[in-house]
Amino acid sequence: MTSKTATLQDVARVASVSTATVSRTLSHPDVVSESTRIRVAEAVRATGYRINRAARNLRTKRAHSVLVLLPDLANPFFSTILEGISRNLSQRGYSMLIASTKQVHDSGERLIDYLDDVRADGMIILDGGLDADVLKSLEDASQADRVLFACEWVDGTSFPSVRCENRKGTQAAVTYLHDLGHRKIAHVTGPEGNVLMHSRKDAFIAEMTRLELALKPEWIIAGDFSLAAGCLAAQTWIAMEDRPTAVFCASDQLAMGFIAELSRHGFSVPDDVSVMGFDDIDLAAQFIPALTSIRQDRLMIGETAAEMLMARIMTPDGDHLESAAVLPVSLVIRESTSSPS
Amino acid sequence: MTSKTATLQDVARVASVSTATVSRTLSHPDVVSESTRIRVAEAVRATGYRINRAARNLRTKRAHSVLVLLPDLANPFFSTILEGISRNLSQRGYSMLIASTKQVHDSGERLIDYLDDVRADGMIILDGGLDADVLKSLEDASQADRVLFACEWVDGTSFPSVRCENRKGTQAAVTYLHDLGHRKIAHVTGPEGNVLMHSRKDAFIAEMTRLELALKPEWIIAGDFSLAAGCLAAQTWIAMEDRPTAVFCASDQLAMGFIAELSRHGFSVPDDVSVMGFDDIDLAAQFIPALTSIRQDRLMIGETAAEMLMARIMTPDGDHLESAAVLPVSLVIRESTSSPS
DNA sequence: TCTCTTCTTGCAATCGATTACATAATGTCT
DNA sequence: AGACATTATGTAATCGATTGCAAGAAGAGA
Numbered sequence: 168m169t170s171k172t173a174t175l176q177d178v179a180r181v182a183s184v185s186t187a188t189v190s191r192t193l194s195h196p197d198v199v200s201e202s203t204r205i206r207v208a209e210a211v212r213a214t215g216y217r218i219n220r221a222a223r224n225l226r227t228k229r230a231h232s233v234l235v236l237l238p239d240l241a242n243p244f245f246s247t248i249l250e251g252i253s254r255n256l257s258q259r260g261y262s263m264l265i266a267s268t269k270q271v272h273d274s275g276e277r278l279i280d281y282l283d284d285v286r287a288d289g290m291i292i293l294d295g296g297l298d299a300d301v302l303k304s305l306e307d308a309s310q311a312d313r314v315l316f317a318c319e320w321v322d323g324t325s326f327p328s329v330r331c332e333n334r335k336g337t338q339a340a341v342t343y344l345h346d347l348g349h350r351k352i353a354h355v356t357g358p359e360g361n362v363l364m365h366s367r368k369d370a371f372i373a374e375m376t377r378l379e380l381a382l383k384p385e386w387i388i389a390g391d392f393s394l395a396a397g398c399l400a401a402q403t404w405i406a407m408e409d410r411p412t413a414v415f416c417a418s419d420q421l422a423m424g425f426i427a428e429l430s431r432h433g434f435s436v437p438d439d440v441s442v443m444g445f446d447d448i449d450l451a452a453q454f455i456p457a458l459t460s461i462r463q464d465r466l467m468i469g470e471t472a473a474e475m476l477m478a479r480i481m482t483p484d485g486d487h488l489e490s491a492a493v494l495p496v497s498l499v500i501r502e503s504t505s506s507p508s
Numbered sequence: 509m510t511s512k513t514a515t516l517q518d519v520a521r522v523a524s525v526s527t528a529t530v531s532r533t534l535s536h537p538d539v540v541s542e543s544t545r546i547r548v549a550e551a552v553r554a555t556g557y558r559i560n561r562a563a564r565n566l567r568t569k570r571a572h573s574v575l576v577l578l579p580d581l582a583n584p585f586f587s588t589i590l591e592g593i594s595r596n597l598s599q600r601g602y603s604m605l606i607a608s609t610k611q612v613h614d615s616g617e618r619l620i621d622y623l624d625d626v627r628a629d630g631m632i633i634l635d636g637g638l639d640a641d642v643l644k645s646l647e648d649a650s651q652a653d654r655v656l657f658a659c660e661w662v663d664g665t666s667f668p669s670v671r672c673e674n675r676k677g678t679q680a681a682v683t684y685l686h687d688l689g690h691r692k693i694a695h696v697t698g699p700e701g702n703v704l705m706h707s708r709k710d711a712f713i714a715e716m717t718r719l720e721l722a723l724k725p726e727w728i729i730a731g732d733f734s735l736a737a738g739c740l741a742a743q744t745w746i747a748m749e750d751r752p753t754a755v756f757c758a759s760d761q762l763a764m765g766f767i768a769e770l771s772r773h774g775f776s777v778p779d780d781v782s783v784m785g786f787d788d789i790d791l792a793a794q795f796i797p798a799l800t801s802i803r804q805d806r807l808m809i810g811e812t813a814a815e816m817l818m819a820r821i822m823t824p825d826g827d828h829l830e831s832a833a834v835l836p837v838s839l840v841i842r843e844s845t846s847s848p849s
Numbered sequence: 850t851c852t853c854t855t856c857t858t859g860c861a862a863t864c865g866a867t868t869a870c871a872t873a874a875t876g877t878c879t
Numbered sequence: 880a881g882a883c884a885t886t887a888t889g890t891a892a893t894c895g896a897t898t899g900c901a902a903g904a905a906g907a908g909a
Contacts, residue, residue, distance in 0.1 A: 174865055185889045190867055200887060220627055221571070222865035224562035225894050232605070240591040241790070243584035250581040253606065262605050262627065264573070267591065270598050286561055286603065394794045427796045449582070453735045453764065455771050455796065515895055526859045531897055541857060563895035566864050 173214035182210035193218070232262040233476060234287035238294035240267050244420075244448060244465075245293055248317065251469020252291060259477060261288075268294045279304055288313065289476045292326075295319025295362045302326070312479045317472040319362055327479070327490040329472045333363060336461035336496035337370035337415070340443050343459075343498055344413045345378050348506045349441060352380065353411035355400040355421050358391035367417050367445065386411055390421050397424020404440070405432055412440060412507040419444035419451045419460055426456070426503065441504040456502035463496055514555035523551035534559070573603040574817060575628035577619075579635040581608050585761075585789060585806075586634055589658065592810020593632060600818060602629075609635045620645055623654060630817045633667075636660025636703045643667070653820045658813040660703055668820070668831040670813045674704060677802035677837035678711035678756070681784050684800075684839055685754045686719050689847045690782060693721065694752035696741040696762050699732035708758050708786065727752055731762050738765020745781070746773055753781060753848040760785035760792045760801055767797070767844065782845040797843035804837055 179186045184203055192199050192207040199207075210216075224230055233256055237245050253263045264287055271281070281287055292314065302324050305314055316328035344352050354371045357364030368387065375382045388403050390396035397420065404410060404425070416422040422444030426436045436442050436456055444451060447462035471492050478488060520527045525544055533540050533548040540548075551557075565571055574597055578586050594604045605628055612619060619642050622628055633655065643665050646655055657669035685693050695712045698705030709728065716723045729744050731737035738761060745751060745766070757763040763785030767777045777783050777797055785792060788803035812833050819829060 175867095176865080186866075187868075187890080188888060191888085194867080198887080203887080219566070219865050221562050221565035221569075222894090223867075225560070225566050225896090226865080226867045228562075228894075230562070240594060241587045243587060246582045246584060246587060249606070250608070253581060253608065253611065257607065257611050262607070264603050265590070265594065265606050266598065266603070267594065270594065394791075398794075424794060427794055430796050450735070450791070453739075453768050455768050516897095517895080527896075528860075528898075529858060532858085535897080539857080544857080560895050563864090564897075566866090567895080567897045569864075 172219070173216040174219065175216070177214050178207065178210045178216045181214055182206045230286055230288045231260065232256075232264055232287050233473070234264045234266060234281050234290040236266055236268055236271065236281075236290060236292045236294060238268050238296060240265070243450075244418075244446060247449075247465035248293065248469040248472075251466040251471075252473045253469075254466075255470045255473035255477070261477070268292075268297060289480050290314050291472050291476055292316050293318055295321055296360070297321060299323065313476075315472055315476045315479070317468055322362060325490075327475060327488070329468055329475060329492045329494065331463045331468065331494045332496045333366040334370040334373075336445065336463075336498075337367045338374045339496070339498045340415050340445070340461055341371060341374040341378065343500070344415065344441060344443065344504065345380065347413070347441065347504065349411075349413040350380055351386070351409070351411040351413070353386040353388060353404065353414045355388045355390045355397065355414060355416040355425065357417040357421075359389065361392075364392075364417060371415065383409075390417065392418040392420055394420045394424035394427070397421040397426075398428040399424075401425045401428035401432075405429070405434070410440070413443070413504070414440060415443045415445075417445055419446045419448045419458055422458055422460070422503070423450070423454055426454070426458075436503050437505040438508060441507070443504055447499050451499075452501065454503075459501045459504040460499050461496050462499045464494060467494055513560070514557040515560065516557070518555050519548065519551045519557045522555055523547045571627055571629045572601065573597075573605055573628050574814070575605045575607060575622050575631040577607055577609055577612065577622075577631060577633045577635060579609050579637060581606070584791075585759075585787060588790075588806035589634065589810040589813075592807040592812075593814045594810075595807075596811045596814035596818070602818070609633075609638060619643070630654040630656070630821045632813050632817055633657050634659055636662055637701070638662060640664065654817075656813055656817045656820070658809055663703060666831075668816060668829070670809055670816060670833045670835065672804045672809065672835045673837045674707040675711040677786065677804075677839075678708045679715045680837070680839045681756050681786070681802055682712060682715040682719065684841070685756065685782060685784065685845065686721065688754070688782065688845065690752075690754040691721055692727070692750070692752040692754070694727040694729060694745065694755045696729045696731045696738065696755060696757040696766065698758040698762075700730065702733075705758060712756065724750075731758065733759040733761055735761050735765035735768070738762040738767075739769035740765075742766045742769035742773075746770070746775070751781070754784070754845070755781060756784045756786075758786055760787045760789045760799055763799055763801070763844070764791070764795055767795070777844050778846040779849060782848070784845055788840050792840075793842065795844075800842045800845040801840050802837050803840045805835060808835055 175186045175189050179189045188199060188203060189207055192204055196204060235249065235252060256263050281290060299321065302321060305311060311325055314326050316326050318330060320328040320330060341352060354368065356368050388400045390400050397416065414425060416425055422442050426442055429436060444458050444460040447460040451458040451460050471494060475492060516527045516530050520530045523530065529540060529544060530548050533545055537545055561572065576590060576593060597604050622631060640662060643662060646652060652666055655667050657667050659671060661669040661671060682693060695709065697709050729741045731741050738757065755766060757766060763783050767783055770777060785799050785801040788801040792799035792801050812835065816833060
């Protein structure tokens, strides 16, 4: 155990072959003969050789890592997605770098600076709120195929994306509430300008129309996915003279805030009003009452995103690739919804 | 805007100086003259030069990045800590890599493989459950000063660490419950073998003894920090014939699970029993009832961890460095606790 | 004016792995 | 046996930034 790290040279010397052969043995085992493969493997073990990634990255012009950009590291919604991404990447020997879009802004760096030859080969963005012109610079630099959006996306850009069936999930939610007997259904939306917010709101309106349900403008309550916005929405609901009997929230956090605030004012869910969320985050099942929600498989979102991005990185000229994956959602019925009394 | 990335050579040519001068201008601006500094800056702008990190990393034998190892990416407790780490690192031009200890195990890689010259210069471990012999290999390779534990740690190892005042927090919790008038206080613990679990349990027992409160063995309920364990603990509590009037849980998640399960069985908090958590995660304030908890400043934990690790990386021979930082906690009183009825 | 610092700058080796090209060794077919 | 295809290996250039050493320029002091 010397304190110095062994290099390819050392391995080559021990195995009595050239560095070229060692390198080939390691990265293309099929092109060398059985005997040298064994000898080199032995030498690697003996020297305790570990590859110097900087050298390889320099030579191959690959960073062997992927950057994930999130709006907010502290948001638990993303963690499972990260788990999925990381799982996929690490089995390919790639690493996952993390940065938050907030930091990108604060540090004044341009997004493209992160697509350094060595920092990252590609990037997965989980924030649809990015400036269009920031993204423009990526498209201009024809780096578009090294960038992929997951969950959210930005309209008018050409980046591939992974998302869930927002429309279908919303339809399922409204239909379910309708089947329970609800006729007056409200919707608490995500933040203004967010693509998911629009996607779900539009689908909500469409489905209400399809079911020929009345839809007062005030039943669309503006929110922003957060617990706090849910609380505010609850106050709005309480203040209504003609209250909806069911509320479909655009996120679980909204639904939880909504229910929490209601409960503080003496209302009970689902007795006084049925409440649904979207996402089915871990906590949804443990909440009181357990939340009826639309489930997104976040692990799969992450794995699919990594899969798609890597496919593009590996074959930069592949036009045959799907440019969008839409993953299924499912209705999870729990205790926060019931027939109207 | 050429599609090729500009190199130092290009900048040097445009600025009519040598590559050495450009390099110096960029990394040691003080050793070059004012005039060349300006000329080089101009050339950098003109060429759109961005440094090739692989080349630099190869030459300097630094990865310019730090690896963070967590037990579970999906655990929201860690996200704010990551935010703190990332914030500190990025302002130094370092990147943050993330991996989960689970993956390290699955992939069969040894921990030391991650401390590659180029993968990471150091690592912050948020998992005290790592095998002692796995860590041993790091110490043997005298890489101990490039590793730092945060939140958790492993007894018997010499790695520096950042942690919160677990003992003091526990004391504060018990004292507070005592002050409210509670005399029968139970504790739901973390997972067996976890250092935090022991630290908090021991402090709990010590404080109960100091206050001369009776402590039945059955009032120490084994858990594991999770919501599910909290539910089980609640069932245990319900089954007791002599029920404690207050329960101090070793984590907020435990407390939430405990309260949720209680509520499913018709018990009310804090009327039937006061419940406290530990950590003060984001959700604690929004829970119903809002959770009384011991607050850890997770952002600061992250920032301190990064700070300490970087100090060690920068001056590998600094014996003067603190080997442990203990950050303050504070009691946050909300609605889940009250005087016993 | 000449010598000696002090400040800038350039030259060129270097970090460690990859890979195009050349060469040697082996096997195949007529 | 000779010509050719195939496989295995070595040689050496290369990726792009950093830095020890040396040399030139500028200024200080006698």
